[in-house]
Amino acid sequence: MEYNKKVVTLVYGCQMSERDAETLTEITRHFGYSPSEDLETADLVIVNTCCVRESAENKILGKIGELKKLKERNSRVKIAISGCMVQQPGALERLQKRAPHVDIWAGTHNLHDFSALLRKVEQGEKVAEVWQEPKGTLEVASFAEKGKLHANVNIMYGCDNFCSYCIVPYVRGRERSRKPKEIIEEIKSLVDSGCREVTLLGQNVNSYGKEFTPALDFADLLHQVDQIASLLRIRFITSHPKDLSDKLIKAVAEGEKLCEHFHLPIQSGSNFILERMNRKYTREYYLKRVQQIRELIPNASITTDIIVGFPGEAEEDFEQTLTMMKQAHYSQAFTFMYSKRSGTLAAKMEDQIPLDVKKRRLQKLMSVQNSESLEWRQHMIGQVVEVLVEGPSKTNPQRLTGRTRGNELVVFKGDLASIGSLVHVKINEAGTWTLVGEVESNRGIQSFM
Ligand code: SF4
Structure with a gap:
């Protein structure tokens, strides 16, 4: 294969989006594209989108607008927009009207069919395809640049949880787990090409395999991955606290390559807000999970995600989030201001919090977490x-x-x-x-x- 064309892939959003973008880039290799970072000389630009927050979406719309100017300078370049933003119900028509210069529109469910779309575009057509439903689990070629140490590996797709602020169940469908055999084969082939650390990806890895007979859960899968020769480390994200089992904590404690790190999004320290978020656990339950981790793995690092300014969040709810940060001793926290996501339940809630209050709370939260993060790292001095x-x-x-x-x-x-x-x-x-x-x-x- 002669690689005489250049593809620039721009990614917005989470590791899932990154992994999907890798898949798309890999597919373009079969058409003679090699990855590049230079937009000016690109033959194809792929923008894999995210719609988790409206601010992210606005940024992406700005980028799509810039690409129109690129196309005016370089009429050869093809533009592909894919991922969550395109998959949102009713979004395609709106986006197409706004950006007629785009050549390929693809949703999350038909990513693996990207070659069919690219083929048509190479023949001069414009294409738009968004499947309403996923068709089985997405089996994709493993991707690792030679010598690249780390790779993300999808173990499941979709989410069944319907947190009231989140669009994911609407754009990525219900939970589907990949078969262990396929996951193991993918990781072995990544290791053969030089990968030494994998991150197993799922919106809620703790419910991996719940549809399997005979039963096989996430801890069982981890045990199998732990046996792969020459792999040095295994990480995973994201753990929904409500499904974090004792069996999984024990598996991490005992596994040789399993890193002692749990990303356990709390989102809020207030039971009232957790209920409105539909997170299906309480602060007390969450803290018991943290305690169980610390008992079995004293040095485990726990990280989290937190949203401030969720509709109805009173000062005392926010205070409870601050005390939670201190009780849980996070090594790091990813903090966000709540932003309305149309199509979700929370966007329709009446008691939205004013922007200035959200900003103030975010600043306060970040400063508390910064001192927690510093303290966490300082305790490592001498180790x-x-x-x-x-x-x-x-x-x-x-x-x-x-x-x-x-x-x-x-x-x-x-x-x-x-x-x-x-x-x-x-x-x-x-x-x-x-x-x-x-x-x-x-x-x-x-x-x-
Ligand atoms: S668990 Fe909640 S926040 Fe996470 S992807 Fe599912 S619905 Fe969204």
Whole structure:
């Protein structure tokens, strides 16, 4: 295959969206495209979209508008818009009217059929296809650039939870789990091409396999992935707190390659708000899950997502979120201001919170979490931690970076030859986001490349 065409892929949103964008890029290789970052010389631009927040959608609409100007300068370039934003009920027609310069529109359910759409466009047609329903689980070619250490692997699609603020169940359909055999084969082929760390992806990995007979759950799947030779680390996101089983916590405690990191979105510390969000757990239940993790895995890193300014959130509800941050000791939190998402229940709730109040609460929340994150990292000073070496640091190329099992970023002086290996690093300094350390040379490196 001669790669004489360039594709630029722009991604918005979560790891699911990133993984889908990788799939699309991989599909274009079969048409002679090689990935590029230069829009000006691109033959194809793919924008894989997100619709989780209206602000994200506005940003994407701005980008689609910019691409019109690109097309005026370069009439050869084809534009493809795919993913969640296109999949929203009734969105396609509205988007097509707004952006007639787009050549391909594709939803989330027909991504694996992108080659059929691209073929038509290469013959001069414009195409738009959005399937209303998924057809089975999406089996896609594994994707890992040679030597790329980390890869995302979908283990399931969709979500059954219908949190009142979230559009995902409407754009990604109901939960469907991929068969373990297919997941294991994909990971083995990734490992053969140089991958050493995988993140297993699902909107709610804890309900993986609930439709399987004979029964096989997420902990069982993790056990199988843990056996794969030459794979060094396994991560997973996202864990819905209501489905986090003792069996799963035990599996992480016992697994050799399973990283001791749980991303456990709390969203709010107030039971009143959690109920309005339809999260199906209480603050007390959540804290018991945290306690169970800490009992079995004392060093586990727990991260979270939090929304402030959800409709009806009073000052005392927000205060409960702040106390939650302190009780749960998160190593990191992804914090957001609630933003209306049309088509969801929460968007129709009457008691919306004014923007200035949301902004103030977000600032306060971030400052509380920043000191928690700093404290979490400071307690690591003096510890020797296992780090998977990723490469030179972006801010200081004289140093290397990598991540701990808890997903904390570490910067240290080291040998380029250790990239792709596990090293032991003694932590000497800690900031809110980064740890600084030195390699414990007497422990050596563990190389699998
Ligand atoms: S669990 Fe809730 S927030 Fe997460 S994807 Fe499903 S509906 Fe959305």
